[in-house]
Amino acid sequence: xxxxxxxxxxxxxxxxxxxxxxxxxxxxxxxxxxxxxxxxxxxxxxxxxxxxxxxxxxxxxxxxxxxxxxxxxxxxxxxxxxxxxxxxxxxxxxxxxxxxxxxxxxxxxxxxxxxxxxxxxxxxxxxxxxxxxxxxxxxxxxxxxxxxxxxxxxxxxxxxxxxxxxxxxxxxxxxx
Numbered sequence: 001x002x003x004x005x006x007x008x009x010x011x012x013x014x015x016x017x018x019x020x021x022x023x024x025x026x027x028x029x030x031x032x033x034x035x036x037x038x039x040x041x042x043x044x045x046x047x048x049x050x051x052x053x054x055x056x057x058x059x060x061x062x063x064x065x066x067x068x069x070x071x072x073x074x075x076x077x078x079x080x081x082x083x084x085x086x087x088x089x090x091x092x093x094x095x096x097x098x099x100x101x102x103x104x105x106x107x108x109x110x111x112x113x114x115x116x117x118x119x120x121x122x123x124x125x126x127x128x129x130x131x132x133x134x135x136x137x138x139x140x141x142x143x144x145x146x147x148x149x150x151x152x153x154x155x156x157x158x159x160x161x162x163x164x165x166x167x168x169x170x171x172x173x174x175x176x
Contacts, residue, residue: 136167
């Protein structure tokens with residue numbers, strides 16, 4: 001099993017950040033600078049095996065609006081395991097660390113999932129958001145219908161109605 005280490009972005013040296021970005025570029029193929037920026041500024045879970053980085057995931061703070069409240073969300077970003085190391089529990093081990101952070105520091109966890117990863121998150125207790133999704137943009141609240149069905153939440157400190165609207169804060173690039 002890999003060695004899972006957690007650290008805040010500020011505690012990662014430039015070489016580690018560079019290798020993490022390269023891993024995400026390799027796994028996703030279409031990783032943009034905005035996508036990378038979204039993964040920074042929070043807690044990273046890094047999977048190391050024989051001195052090589054084989055997995056990355058991070059959780060950053062965002063604000064989500066739900067039921068008339070602004071909630072402090074631990075938003076999961078950049079979950080990736082090197083192709084030749086998948087299916088060995090590394091993703092689950094990294095997520096367990098991030099879920100611990102979410103439960104201890106946030107009102108809820110949230111993430112945008114790829115089609116391929118939806119069963120993985122559901123099996124871990126993440127709930128698919130059933131209601132409409134939107135973003136609070138500089139022009140006001142705008143529907144993000146393309147994201148409907150792909151957003152998952154991990155209830156933590158507040159009750160959630162997953163059939164209601166969920167609105168995310170604004171950011172450059174993909175808002176969810």
